[in-house]
Amino acid sequence: MFFPNGYYIVSEKMTGIPSSSEADTPVTMAAIGSRGTVTEFRGFNADEDAQKLHKGMKGVGTDESAIIEVLAKRTIAQRQLIKQAFKKAFGKDLVDELKGELTGNFEKVVVGLMMPSPVYSAYELRNAIKGAGTDESYLIDILASQNNQEMREIIAAYKNAYGKNLEDDICSDTSGMFQRVLMSLLTANRDESDRVDQAQVVQDAKAMYEAGEARWGTDEVRFLTVLCTRNQKHLLRVFEEYQRISKHDIEESIKREMSGNLEDAFLAIVKCLRNKPAFFAERLHKSMKGVGTTDSILIRVMVSRCEIDMLDIKAQFQKMYGKTLYSFIKGDCSGDYRNILLQLCGSDS
Structure with missing residues (x-):
C-alpha cells in the first residue's frame, strides 16, 4: 500500500515480513508487479546493502558496479529500507550522496530507481510541465x-x-x-468492472462512428466519453464493433479524424487498453531507432516498468521488431548507463 509520504507500508500481519524498524533482521518485500525483471532479492539485508553502497562511494572515485549490483537487483520497497539503513548508519541521505557521486543518464536512472513508483511518476510529470514549454x-x-x-x-x-x-x-x-x-x-473514475452490455457496445461504436467518419468534422467529446470512461473489456468489444461498422480499425480512424496531441492521447489510450506491454515496447523502440537516442523515454520506461511487466514488454518488443530489447539497448547505449539498463532489462531473450 502506498501512502503519500513516499513509502510503501506493508502490514506484517498480511505478509509475514518484519517491520522496517527491525533493521538488523533480513527482510524481503514483494515487487509491485508479477511480470517484472526486478524481483525481491532473497536474503535481503538493508544494513549490508547500505554498507556496500557507502564503500562504493567513499574516497576517491566511485564504484559504479557496486551501485548497479545493489540497486538494480532490489525492489522499490527494498530500496526504501536501504535508504533508511543508510541514514541510520551514516547520518546522510542516500539519494543526496548518489547525486553527488554520479552524473548524466546513469545518475537519472539511479535516482529514478530510488523513488516509489507514484513519486517517480509525479516527478516525471513535474519535469514535463515546469519551466518554459x-x-x-x-x-x-x-x-x-x-x-x-x-x-x-x-x-x-x-x-x-x-x-x-x-x-x-x-x-x-x-x-x-x-x-x-x-x-x-x-478524475480516475474509469469503470474497472468486467461488465459488458452488448447494446451499449453497439451504441458506443455507433456514437464514435457518427462523431467522426460519418460526418463532416469531428465531435471529439463523444470519443472522450467512450474512451475515457468505459471499462477495458467493454472497450475491446467496442473496437471490434467499430471496425465492423466503419470497415476501419479504431486507431486508423483516430489518425484520420484527429491531429497533434489529441491524436496522440487517444491513440495511447487505445493502445494501452489493447496491449499495454506492446505500447511500452513501441515507445522503447521509438526512443532508440535511427540516429541518436531519446534517453528521457528510454529511462522512464525502463525504470517505471522493470518491476511490473518488463518480461511482457521484452516479449512484445521481439515479436514486433524481430530483435531483443537487450540487443537494442546494448547497441544504442554505453558505459555504466548501458550496464544498469541491461540489468533492468534482464537476460537477452
Whole structure:
C-alpha cells in the first residue's frame, strides 16, 4: 500500500515480513508487479546493502558496479529500507550522496530507481510541465497508462512533493480538447468492472462512428466519453464493433479524424487498453531507432516498468521488431548507463 509520504507500508500481519524498524533482521518485500525483471532479492539485508553502497562511494572515485549490483537487483520497497539503513548508519541521505557521486543518464536512472513508483511518476510529470514549454508526450505516456488507484496515488504524491494540485498545474499548461482528455483521465473514475452490455457496445461504436467518419468534422467529446470512461473489456468489444461498422480499425480512424496531441492521447489510450506491454515496447523502440537516442523515454520506461511487466514488454518488443530489447539497448547505449539498463532489462531473450 502506498501512502503519500513516499513509502510503501506493508502490514506484517498480511505478509509475514518484519517491520522496517527491525533493521538488523533480513527482510524481503514483494515487487509491485508479477511480470517484472526486478524481483525481491532473497536474503535481503538493508544494513549490508547500505554498507556496500557507502564503500562504493567513499574516497576517491566511485564504484559504479557496486551501485548497479545493489540497486538494480532490489525492489522499490527494498530500496526504501536501504535508504533508511543508510541514514541510520551514516547520518546522510542516500539519494543526496548518489547525486553527488554520479552524473548524466546513469545518475537519472539511479535516482529514478530510488523513488516509489507514484513519486517517480509525479516527478516525471513535474519535469514535463515546469519551466518554459510543456512535454506533452510525457503527460500522455504517464496518464494514459494508469489505472484508477495508480492515478490517485500519483496525484497524492504530486501534492505531497510539490504542494500543488496536479490537475491545476496540467490545466494551466494545456488547452482545448487535449486538456479535457487529460482532465478526464485525472478524475480516475474509469469503470474497472468486467461488465459488458452488448447494446451499449453497439451504441458506443455507433456514437464514435457518427462523431467522426460519418460526418463532416469531428465531435471529439463523444470519443472522450467512450474512451475515457468505459471499462477495458467493454472497450475491446467496442473496437471490434467499430471496425465492423466503419470497415476501419479504431486507431486508423483516430489518425484520420484527429491531429497533434489529441491524436496522440487517444491513440495511447487505445493502445494501452489493447496491449499495454506492446505500447511500452513501441515507445522503447521509438526512443532508440535511427540516429541518436531519446534517453528521457528510454529511462522512464525502463525504470517505471522493470518491476511490473518488463518480461511482457521484452516479449512484445521481439515479436514486433524481430530483435531483443537487450540487443537494442546494448547497441544504442554505453558505459555504466548501458550496464544498469541491461540489468533492468534482464537476460537477452
